[in-house]
Amino acid sequence: MSLTAHDVRATISTLRERLEAAAARSKNAAAQFKIVAVSKRHPASAIAAAYESGHRDFGENYALELAAKVAELSALADARWHFIGHLQRNKVAKVVGVSSLIHAVDSPRLLRAIDRRAASAGVVQGILIAVSLAGETQKSGVSAKECAELVGLASELANVECCGLMTMPPLVADGEENRTHFASLRGLRDALATAEMPLAELSMGTSADCEVAVEEGATLVRVGTAIFGPRVR
Secondary structure (H helix, E strand, C coil), X not given: CCCCHHHHHXXXXXXXXXXXXXHHCCCCCCXXXXXXXXXXXXXXXXXXXXXXXXXXXXEECCHHHHHHHHHHCCCCCCCEEEECCCCCHHHHHHHCCCCCEEEEECCHHHHHHHHHHHHHHCCCEEEEEXXXXXXXXXXXXXXXXXXXXXXXXXXXXXXXXXXXXXXXXXXXXXHHHHXXXXXXXXXXXXXXXXXXXXXXXXXXXXXXXXXXXXXXXXXXEEECHHHHCCCCC
């Protein structure tokens, strides 16, 4: 069944109410947070419905899918695209300058490739450093020590802006299981932040654990299923 703007407005409104309640009950919550509607493998029509309902932040995991949707939805001029998946260096050109924020930078080589492409495109590309806090070898992300090194490198590059950190902890049935990971990311951000680079953004939380993430300071919450329903393909 095709989603309508009314459908998406209702799911986002319900989600926001839940997250605002989570923020209200925690001293660690950020002053503000944004919901990034993860539209991976959902049709462009679902994004258009969300846009019509007033939503503006959309997350895609695959560079080719992002490029295709941006082209198809070019009329949505003020939509903000977030690239939230693992970015291969050979796909950097399809993402830099298209995404307002790249969420998962996880190596010096990728960071430098983004900087070079941003320079050639005449833009300053917003990025987040992906941090692995649960020790899952199958997922990308750097250690806390490597994160500090990448933040330092980003500060030396003219065409990237390191806006903060992100993490993707294990998929769990009970979001409470990921609280320590979210708190650790907030602590790492607080330890690395400076006046020149405040690292204001914390991208963490999905449909399964978004309330806990907001309680622990998420500023960007990546939610797909709770907005769009099950993926269609």
